[in-house]
Amino acid sequence: MSSSAAPSNKWLALALLATAQFVVVLDASIVNVALPSIGKDLNFSQDNLSWVVNSYTLVFGGFLLLGGRLADLLGRRRMFIAGLSLFALASLAGGFAQNEMWLIIARSVQGLGAALVSPAALSIVTTTFKEGSERNTALGVWGAVAGSGGAAGVLLGGVLTEWAGWEWVLFVNVPIGIAAAALAPRLLAESRDDVSERHFDVAGAFTVTAGLAIGVYALVDANNAGWTSTQTLALGAVSLGLLGLFAVVENASRHPLVPFGIFRLRSLRGSNIVGLLIGMSLFAMFFFISLYLQQVLEYSALKTGLAYLPLALFIIFSAGFASQLVTKLGFKPTLIIGLLFVTAGLAWFSQVSAQDGTYLGDVLFPSLLAAIGLGFSFVSVTIGAVTGTQPDEAGLASGLINTSQQVGGALGLAILSSLANSRTEDVFASGERNPAIALTEGFQTAFAVGAGFALTGAILAALLISSRDSREQAEAARRGDAPAPAVA
Secondary structure (H helix, E strand, O other): OEEOOOOOOHHHHHHHHHHHHHHHHHHHHOOOOOHHHHHHHHOOOHHHHOHHHHHHHHHHHHHHHHHHHHHHHHOHHHHHHHHHHHHHHHHHHHHOOOOHHHHHHHHHHHHHHHHHHHHHHHHHHHHHOOOOHHHHHHHHHHHHHHHHHHHHHHHHHHHHHHHOOOOHHHHOHHHHHHHHHHHHHHHOOOEEOOOOOOOOOHHHHHHHHHHHHHHHHHHHOHHHHOOOOHHHHHHHHHHHHHHHHHHHHHHHOOOOOOOHHHHHOHHHHHHHHHHHHHHHHHHHHHHHHHHHHHHHOOOOHHHHHHHOHHHHHHHHHHHHHHHHHHHHHOHHHHHHHHHHHHHHHHHHHOOOOOOOOOHHHHHHHHHHHHHHHHHHHHHHHHHHHHOOOOHHHHHHHHHHHHHHHHHHHHHHHHHHHHHHHHHHHHHHHOOOOOHHHHHHHHHHHHHHHHHHHHHHHHHHHHHHOOHHHHHHHHHHHHHOOOOOOOOO
8 A cells, every 4th residue: 555644643634534424424314304395495296305315325325335446546535535525516506406306416416425435534544543442443433423423414404404494404514525625635644555557447337336326226216116016126137137247247357346355354244244234224213213203293303303412422422432342342242232232222112102102201212222232333343344454455345334334224224114104004004094103103113123134133243253353353452453364
């Protein structure tokens, strides 16, 4: 790996990188509370309104692997700045949107900017902080901002929508993005793969990006089109075909986009599978809590946002504690403990009540359990996903774990929304006339299945992640040095 200079202050660099990641994660949820206002102002149809969220998720998830490899080849700081600049410009354009197509395109371009920023930022963290306790601490901060971004998005979205107008959920990104891009050359060292020739795998980039994007689109639109519809099945087949072709291309390429040799690392393989299940269980949680608060408890946008404050604070607290726990116990036990907390929180949520539901009894305490689990899980799965990787694999490893979580989030939301809607329709069909009761029974089903995803993640973490890697990483962190290279 080549590097132009060491950062003058690693912790200031981390603050900058974490802020950028916070904004990227936040933007997936900040518009949720603003959707009714957006729909009214821009005359969105109800079917198209979900694409304000989905267009961002779709492009973000589809381009993450490409963004990670671009960071490794062209320069991590360069791609970080380019992604932030694109993200800020798209946010500005979205705030000025005059119709639904304008806003959806702006949100898509925001997703592209985020796909460049996120893996570049995480790979800079992993190449700036040496493996061990120092990196664990840095990734604890990273996990805190990444995990709390979803909750903070709802909080900030509610405040801005109530007091300033929905446009400001997009405008708020502009000064932050510009300031972060301007500070990057001063605080971040440039680094890239140390190779004499820079070959770019165009065929691999096209097939994996198209395959992921089409697959995510098929998932997020499955509720509208139908899970067994011709559209969903055909797009699913095209996505699998492109991903299969990607595997063939990569095996034949001398300079692949994703060298499959990286999957020799058992903990990386296991962490990415578990990361998929973390996304499936947790991303939808924010969505359904918001709906329960607004549609059943009849909270305003502002009150819904403020209801997320304890959740966001507990995620920050638990992620900070998780970095210490990883150093003491290892990332594998911390991940399993975290997923069991998530399971317990979602199982408690599956008991939400319609007729006598309260914030204190039905939302606050289960959300705190889930928050502890989320902080533990995000930090430990990220450490597991980059443990034992070489510096020139940082962008690739970062892109992989981000992709696993984003695709998992899209898959989980699609599955759980479909199950919730189906249960709600069945309750109405049985003669129930109270919408709050029908909706709540749908939410109960979604939370229960989400708890099943989290429990499956805990079991797979126990089976698929290397205990030896986890133990050696913890021992090395306590000694203050880097562990020996991980083995398959």
